[in-house]
Amino acid sequence: MRNGIKREDIELLAPAGNWDCLKAAVANGANAIFFGVEKFNARARAENFQMAELPEIMAYLHMYGVKGFLTFNILVFENELEDARELIDACIHAGVDAVIVQDLGLVKMIREISPDFPIHGSTQMTITSPEAVEFTKPFDMERVVLGRENSLKEIKKIGEKAKLPMEVFVHGALCVSYSGQCLTSEMWGGRSANRGECAQACRLPYDLMVDGVQKEMGNIAYVLSPKDLAAIDLVPELIEAGVTSFKIEGRLKTPEYVANVVSKYNAAIERYFAGQDTGPTEVEVRELQQSFSRGFTHGFLTGTNNKQLVDGSFPKSRGVFLGTVKKLLPTGVLVDITSPVKRGDGIVFDAGDPTQKEEGGRIYDILSRSKKVEGEVSKGMYEIVMGRNDVNLKRLHVGDRVWKTSDPELDRRLRKTFETEKPYRTFPLSVHVSGKLGEKLSVTWVDKQANHAVSVPSEVLLETALKRPLTAELLHDQLSRLGGTIFHLEAHDLTVDLEGDLIVPVSELNRMRRDAVEQLVFLRSKPPIYHHHDINVYADAPKSQPVEKPLLTALCRSLEQLEAAAQTDVDFLYADFEFVKQYPEGVKLAHKYGKKIGIATMRIHMPDENGVLALIAKSKPDAILVRNTGALYYYLSRRDEIDIPLIGDFSLNVANHKAVELFLATGLERVTPSYDLNIQQMVDMLSRSNAANMELVIHQHMPMFHTEHCVYCTFMSEGTDHTNCGTPCETSRISLKDRVGFSHPVRVDTGCRNTVYNAIDQSGAEYLSEFRSLNVGSYRIEFLEEEPERVKEVISLYRKALRGEVSGTHVWRTLKATNQLGVTRGQLTK
CATH class of the missing domain: 2.40.30.10 (Translation factors)
Structure with missing residues (x-):
C-alpha cells in the first residue's frame, strides 16, 4: 500500500486485436483486456474476435484472474438494435466483465436487458468534466473513460467531485479530434470514426492558408498529426490523481507491441508501490519508441502545449x-x-x-x-x-x-514472453490436511487470489504407517507438484492435522491434487451471473405526432449574419459566436426584430468552464442549444434558477430512437440527430421516434475536426497555449488546403478549441418531402462565412421548399450554381 492505495486497486488495461495480443497482454502483467468482436466496435480494421468465441475468451482470461471488457464504442443505427441486443445477450451469458459503450441509446437498452451488467462510458462519450460524469450516474455505469484532452489537474478535480472510477489513456496513438466528435472520415470518405472506420484524415498533409495566402512552412505539412502519447514517467502522478485504470491504446498493433508496452507500464506501477521513485530507464523508453512512435508526448496530461503536441514533419x-x-x-x-x-x-x-x-x-x-x-x-x-x-x-x-x-532481436525477446507452453503466471494456494485412522484423508485447497475453496477426500481409508508416515514435508513434496498448472504451494501455506502415524498411497495424493486443480480452474473460469430480461427493442418506440407547420431555424456565427437572418421569415435563430461577450448583443438584436433566439454552448465542457454556461443563461436567450452532456447536466441541475428551454445538438450523437427517448426524458425539448446518419438511417430512426421533437440540420458546412489542438497557436505564434499565444485568431483566418485543392476553414471557439469545417456546404433539401411525411418538427440551416445577402437567399430558398413551391433538388442545384465551391449532399447520400 502507498498513500492509502493498494496495488490491487490499480488496473493495467491492455488492447487485444487477436489471440496472440491477448496472450501477450496476460503474459506481461495486464489486469484487464479490452477487445472487439466482428461488429460494433471502433476498430473495424482490426482482426477482432468472433462473437461465438466470447465464452472461450472469458474463460481463458478469468483463469488467469484477468478481466475482459468488450468494446461496443460506436453509434448504433435503428436497424441494428436487434443485432446489438443479440451481442449484449451473448456478453451477459459469456460473463464479459463490462461493455465499453459510446451510444447512450445503447446504454438505455442494456439497462432494459440487465440492471447489473457493468457498463463503462467510453472516451467516445466525450466525458471531460464532473458534470458529464454526473449525467451518467442514473444509468449505474461502473466507470468512465475520460477524454484524452483532460490534464492531471482536471482528472483529479473530476475524481474528487464525481467520485466514480476513472479510466485514462496513458500510451499510444492520439486522435487530434475529440473522440466521438470527428466527422472527417464520414464526410470525405463515407467511413465514420463513430462507426469504427476512421480513415485517418488527420495524418494527411495540408497547406496552411492564412487569409487566403499559403504560408511557407518548410517541411511542415502534417499540421493535424499529433505525436504519440507516452505517460510512463507520469505513473505516480496519475495514481495520486485518482486514476484507477491505466489504458493502453493499440488494438491494431502487433503482439510484440502489446508485450512491450504492458511490461513497461506494469514495471512502472510496481516501482511506485515498492516506493521506488525512479522513472523509466533510457532503455525502457527506447524500447517503447522502437515498438511504435511518432515521437512521444504527454499529450494534454501536463497541460496544453501545442508546440509539443504536433511535430508536423511526418505522420507515421x-x-x-x-x-x-x-x-x-x-x-x-x-x-x-x-x-x-x-x-x-x-x-x-x-x-x-515523407510524401x-x-x-x-x-x-x-x-x-x-x-x-x-x-x-x-x-x-x-x-x-x-x-x-x-x-x-x-x-x-x-x-x-x-x-x-x-x-x-528483430527485441521482437524475438518479446515473443518469448508469450510463445511458451508454461503458464504465464501462477497463483498461491493454501492447503489444510486432516484425518485419523480408519477415515478418509481430507484435503482442503484454497485459491487465495480468487477466494475459492474446494475439499477433496481420499477414496481409500487412512491406515497405520509401518514405514514413512505422512508428514508435512512428505505432503508438501507431493501436493506442491503443480508444474504446468496456474498454481503454486509454499511450505508455509500447508497445515497438517493428523492423529497418529498414518499413510495413503502416493498415487492417491496425486489424484487428489489433480482433482483439486481441475475444480479450482473450473471455478476461476465460471462466468459471473448477471440478471437478464428478454426484451423487444422496439417496444418503447413512440407514435409520431402530426406537425402542421414545421419550424425553419437558422444558426449564425456573426452578428452580421444574425441581423440578416432576423430580417427574414425564419422561425427561430441560434447564435454560435467565438466570443462570449457578443451573446447579450445577439439576443438583443434578435429580439429587436421580434425573433426568438437560442445560444449554443461550446461543444466540449471542461472543469472550471461553468462560468461560460452561466454567462449564456445570463444573456437570457429563449433557448440554449446544448452540445454536451456536461452542459446538459449543469442546466438540468439548476432548473430552479435557470428555467430556459434546452435543445440537444448533433454532438450528443443521437443515432436511434432509444437515444432520442433518453434525451427527451431528461428534459430536452428537441434533439438533433447525429451527422453520422445517411438518409435511410435517418428515415429508420424518424419512423420509430416522435419526429415532432426532432430538429434536422439540412444545410451546413460539416464541422469535421473538433480539437483542443490550436492550429493558430502552433503555427502563427511563439506561444504554447491560450495564455501566451497573442491571439492571432482575432486578426487572421486560417484554412487548411487539402490535396484536392479545397481550403477548409479553421475556427476558434470561446474555449480556444479549433473546429475544421468542410470547405463545401452541403444540403439535404431534396429529402424535405420525405421528412415532411414523417412529421419532422424543425429544420435548421447553419451558416459559416456567408455574407448577409447569401444568408437571406439561402433561407428564402428553403422556406419555398418547405412550402412546396420549389423542389428540394432545385434548392441544392441553385446553390451549386451560385456557390463557386459547389454543394455536396454529404452525409445524406442514399
Whole structure:
C-alpha cells in the first residue's frame, strides 16, 4: 500500500486485436483486456474476435484472474438494435466483465436487458468534466473513460467531485479530434470514426492558408498529426490523481507491441508501490519508441502545449532516432550514431519529405575505419552498409536523419514472453490436511487470489504407517507438484492435522491434487451471473405526432449574419459566436426584430468552464442549444434558477430512437440527430421516434475536426497555449488546403478549441418531402462565412421548399450554381 492505495486497486488495461495480443497482454502483467468482436466496435480494421468465441475468451482470461471488457464504442443505427441486443445477450451469458459503450441509446437498452451488467462510458462519450460524469450516474455505469484532452489537474478535480472510477489513456496513438466528435472520415470518405472506420484524415498533409495566402512552412505539412502519447514517467502522478485504470491504446498493433508496452507500464506501477521513485530507464523508453512512435508526448496530461503536441514533419511511426548522415560513401553512408544499432536492424533515411518514397532496409554491415564491427554499437561515427537491392544511395543526402524502424532481436525477446507452453503466471494456494485412522484423508485447497475453496477426500481409508508416515514435508513434496498448472504451494501455506502415524498411497495424493486443480480452474473460469430480461427493442418506440407547420431555424456565427437572418421569415435563430461577450448583443438584436433566439454552448465542457454556461443563461436567450452532456447536466441541475428551454445538438450523437427517448426524458425539448446518419438511417430512426421533437440540420458546412489542438497557436505564434499565444485568431483566418485543392476553414471557439469545417456546404433539401411525411418538427440551416445577402437567399430558398413551391433538388442545384465551391449532399447520400 502507498498513500492509502493498494496495488490491487490499480488496473493495467491492455488492447487485444487477436489471440496472440491477448496472450501477450496476460503474459506481461495486464489486469484487464479490452477487445472487439466482428461488429460494433471502433476498430473495424482490426482482426477482432468472433462473437461465438466470447465464452472461450472469458474463460481463458478469468483463469488467469484477468478481466475482459468488450468494446461496443460506436453509434448504433435503428436497424441494428436487434443485432446489438443479440451481442449484449451473448456478453451477459459469456460473463464479459463490462461493455465499453459510446451510444447512450445503447446504454438505455442494456439497462432494459440487465440492471447489473457493468457498463463503462467510453472516451467516445466525450466525458471531460464532473458534470458529464454526473449525467451518467442514473444509468449505474461502473466507470468512465475520460477524454484524452483532460490534464492531471482536471482528472483529479473530476475524481474528487464525481467520485466514480476513472479510466485514462496513458500510451499510444492520439486522435487530434475529440473522440466521438470527428466527422472527417464520414464526410470525405463515407467511413465514420463513430462507426469504427476512421480513415485517418488527420495524418494527411495540408497547406496552411492564412487569409487566403499559403504560408511557407518548410517541411511542415502534417499540421493535424499529433505525436504519440507516452505517460510512463507520469505513473505516480496519475495514481495520486485518482486514476484507477491505466489504458493502453493499440488494438491494431502487433503482439510484440502489446508485450512491450504492458511490461513497461506494469514495471512502472510496481516501482511506485515498492516506493521506488525512479522513472523509466533510457532503455525502457527506447524500447517503447522502437515498438511504435511518432515521437512521444504527454499529450494534454501536463497541460496544453501545442508546440509539443504536433511535430508536423511526418505522420507515421519512426521508431528510434539513430543519427545523422555525415558522408555518402561508395557502398554505404557514414552516420553519427547516437543510439544502439546492430546488423539486421531495419532503418529508414528521412530527407524531410515523407510524401516522397523513402529509402530504407536492413543493415547488412557496420564498419569502423573500414573494419567490420561485431555486435551492437551505440555512439560514434560508423559506416552503415545496406543490402545492394535495399537502398538507392543516389537518393540519400548529407544531413538526412536516420531512424531505426525495427529491431528483430527485441521482437524475438518479446515473443518469448508469450510463445511458451508454461503458464504465464501462477497463483498461491493454501492447503489444510486432516484425518485419523480408519477415515478418509481430507484435503482442503484454497485459491487465495480468487477466494475459492474446494475439499477433496481420499477414496481409500487412512491406515497405520509401518514405514514413512505422512508428514508435512512428505505432503508438501507431493501436493506442491503443480508444474504446468496456474498454481503454486509454499511450505508455509500447508497445515497438517493428523492423529497418529498414518499413510495413503502416493498415487492417491496425486489424484487428489489433480482433482483439486481441475475444480479450482473450473471455478476461476465460471462466468459471473448477471440478471437478464428478454426484451423487444422496439417496444418503447413512440407514435409520431402530426406537425402542421414545421419550424425553419437558422444558426449564425456573426452578428452580421444574425441581423440578416432576423430580417427574414425564419422561425427561430441560434447564435454560435467565438466570443462570449457578443451573446447579450445577439439576443438583443434578435429580439429587436421580434425573433426568438437560442445560444449554443461550446461543444466540449471542461472543469472550471461553468462560468461560460452561466454567462449564456445570463444573456437570457429563449433557448440554449446544448452540445454536451456536461452542459446538459449543469442546466438540468439548476432548473430552479435557470428555467430556459434546452435543445440537444448533433454532438450528443443521437443515432436511434432509444437515444432520442433518453434525451427527451431528461428534459430536452428537441434533439438533433447525429451527422453520422445517411438518409435511410435517418428515415429508420424518424419512423420509430416522435419526429415532432426532432430538429434536422439540412444545410451546413460539416464541422469535421473538433480539437483542443490550436492550429493558430502552433503555427502563427511563439506561444504554447491560450495564455501566451497573442491571439492571432482575432486578426487572421486560417484554412487548411487539402490535396484536392479545397481550403477548409479553421475556427476558434470561446474555449480556444479549433473546429475544421468542410470547405463545401452541403444540403439535404431534396429529402424535405420525405421528412415532411414523417412529421419532422424543425429544420435548421447553419451558416459559416456567408455574407448577409447569401444568408437571406439561402433561407428564402428553403422556406419555398418547405412550402412546396420549389423542389428540394432545385434548392441544392441553385446553390451549386451560385456557390463557386459547389454543394455536396454529404452525409445524406442514399
